[in-house]
Amino acid sequence: xxxxxxxxxxxxxACLLLMFGLLCCRSMTPRDSAIAQIQVxxxxxxxxxxxxxxxxxxxxxxxxxxxxxRARSSMREEEYNESYDFAQRxxxxxxxxxxxxxxxxxxxxxxxxxxxxxxxxxxxSYAHSYEKEYVSDELIEIxxxxxxxxxxxxxxxxxDGFKTVxxxxxxxxxxxxxxxxxxIVRLEEEKKRLKAQKTVDEIIAVARQQADVIxxxxxxxxxxxxxxxxxxxxHARRVEFERMYPTTYKVKRSETLVDIARxxxxxxxxFMWPLLYxxxxxxxxxxxxxxxxxxxxxxxxxxxxxxxEARKMAEAAPPYDPPSTAYSPExxxxxxxxxxxxxxxxxxxxxxxxxx
Numbered sequence: 641x642x643x644x645x646x647x648x649x650x651x652x653x654a655c656l657l658l659m660f661g662l663l664c665c666r667s668m669t670p671r672d673s674a675i676a677q678i679q680v681x682x683x684x685x686x687x688x689x690x691x692x693x694x695x696x697x698x699x700x701x702x703x704x705x706x707x708x709x710r711a712r713s714s715m716r717e718e719e720y721n722e723s724y725d726f727a728q729r730x731x732x733x734x735x736x737x738x739x740x741x742x743x744x745x746x747x748x749x750x751x752x753x754x755x756x757x758x759x760x761x762x763x764x765s766y767a768h769s770y771e772k773e774y775v776s777d778e779l780i781e782i783x784x785x786x787x788x789x790x791x792x793x794x795x796x797x798x799x800d801g802f803k804t805v806x807x808x809x810x811x812x813x814x815x816x817x818x819x820x821x822x823x824i825v826r827l828e829e830e831k832k833r834l835k836a837q838k839t840v841d842e843i844i845a846v847a848r849q850q851a852d853v854i855x856x857x858x859x860x861x862x863x864x865x866x867x868x869x870x871x872x873x874x875h876a877r878r879v880e881f882e883r884m885y886p887t888t889y890k891v892k893r894s895e896t897l898v899d900i901a902r903x904x905x906x907x908x909x910x911f912m913w914p915l916l917y918x919x920x921x922x923x924x925x926x927x928x929x930x931x932x933x934x935x936x937x938x939x940x941x942x943x944x945x946x947x948x949e950a951r952k953m954a955e956a957a958p959p960y961d962p963p964s965t966a967y968s969p970e971x972x973x974x975x976x977x978x979x980x981x982x983x984x985x986x987x988x989x990x991x992x993x994x995x996x
Contacts, residue, residue: 670720677727681708684734693737695799696744700737704730747883748798755805756789762812774822782811820858874980881979891934909966911956
């Protein structure tokens, strides 16, 4: 489904306005305040459901759900202040999930469009070759999957489109084997036709020669398609890695280094903001002031000691160990080790200058 941004923002604003009005009511008891805040959190989660945050930012969405359950549990235990705090945090996390859903959808859309483009090229190469007669049914099925992907992407169903184009790539990877099977079937039919005209020895010789040609061509095409599929899969993994661990961040209006460090794709820990400050001293004079549209570098090649020093500088609670959900250099390095290398285009050497 497509996200209607004005409607979503209007819904969030209505929830915030309702919460503000409830808080301003001095006659409300702690129990009534907690009940009202739980209702606001529930409405915000309904907004998150409507924009499919449970698909694109599942971790953040589940966090909001867990906080809401804890708020209800505290309410049953008559711990109203604690229930109010849990419900308020659930609403904040749900709003963050709604805001992050747009970015996640754009990322899935970009990958789906790239996969669709490469699948269309592969389909065109088979559809305009003589081999199409061997895999006509398979090409029809793949064409239907590609058309369905285009419809899903155009209608905003990016995750469904991503899954559909993946199935199309799986079908394309099976085409060389299907072509070879079709050729063998055609060869058998040809053998039957020749049987009435040639001797057994001639039939065997022709069959062996044609089989050798079929196998050689099939192997070449299988290797070529496998190489293209592997390169595409490696590119998809690199795109996903860059989405998980970006190296730059564009500052948004009213954001601070603390807000940026708290974002899940940056450090997921507000007390690690000094790392951003040190990495961008060339454009940040005051760590309390950053400007919209600034492009900040996100340091990834850091150590655990750097994190401890940054959290200490940010006045986090001793012993300054980061939470388990925060950015981990060790996990980042493990991803770097398994990440496929970026293809390098080697230019041919220049011709030597001719002697006079």
